[in-house]
Amino acid sequence: MRQHYVVEPRATTLCCQCGAVAQGIMSRVTGFSLPENLVDSVLADGSPQREAWLATLPHMVAKYADRWSLDVGSPYRPGGRCAWVAPVRDPAGRDLVLKVAWSHDEAIHEADGLRAWAGNGAVLLHDHAGGEATDVLLLERCYPGTPLGQARLEPDQDLIVAGLLHRLWQAPVGGRGFRPLQEMCDAWAVEFERVNDAPGALDPGLARTGIELLRTLPATADRQVLLCTDLHAGNILAAEREPWLVIDPKPYVGDPTYDALQHMLNCDERLHADPVGFSRRIADLLDLDPNRLTQWLFARCVQESIDHPTLGEVAVGIAP
Secondary structure, three states: OOOEEEEOOOOEEEEEEOOOOOOOOOEEEEEEOHHHHHHHHHHHHHHHHHEEEEEHHHHHHHHHHHHHOOEEOOOOOOOOOOOOEEEEOOOOOEEEEEEEEOOOOOHHHHHHHHHHHHHOOOOOOOEEEOOOEEEEEEEEEEOOOOOHHOOOHHHHHHHHHHHHHHHHHHOOOOOOOOEEHHHHHHHHHHHHHOOOOOOOOOHHHHHHHHHHHHHHHHHHHHEEEOOOOOOOHHEEEEEOOOOOOOOOOOOEOOOOOHHHHHHHHHHHHHHHHHHHHHHHHHHHHHHHHHHHHHHHHHHHHHOOEEEEEEHHHHHHHOOO
């Protein structure tokens, strides 16, 4: 029996099943479980469009459960910040995952990337649909689904991340309309220059150097590959088909050196203790130029320093 949900427009609160969040948001959802991270993200964003989207989630889940004849379980908790994700079972008895996502800019081509990788290091995409503000993905389910960050120490994570990236970079990139890495870096550079005047901001000369590298590095790559761009130990799950599979990619096409960065930025202790040595280790595992990786790391640390001031300290230590 497929699970269905209802919306009651006249109710006065949006309730997370755990009782952690109760806020007034347009049409109110009852009888439907909303993971706390998703609700917190929508409330923090304060966007009427996202609030309206959140209110339609029960209808969207029911719609695609009917379309694909799915039995739907409770969503994963605390969940992500941009999608409602739950285990499902299809008529053939396959255990899959239903992901109903807000179409945020970075993940526009998630389904296209998964099609290009075709299960080679990433979860399989079984079906995809969507509209103006929503992407709906029917995905392979990972068992046991333990995140790499909870299962392995960081030096072992390095090896697994490197092995997966080598495989992801083999995918064909033509004909799918993937955006260039240059586009994302240029947007970040503009945003940094708009807000980089807060107390405690980086030295202006150092900031200019980092942002100039952010703009120029994408164009000087010696090859272009399909990038995951958000590969870190929280987005790699233990699975049965393969030991580890990538989830939640944000595909762009560009310099493979860039793709090592998110894992490095998440390894806080090593990043602060010896960023140059860390870069050399990762570059060696990925057959990359260590100096170029350090330049990319410097540029990203500058760009991220507004929201994460300690990365400004790393940037100072590895400045060209």
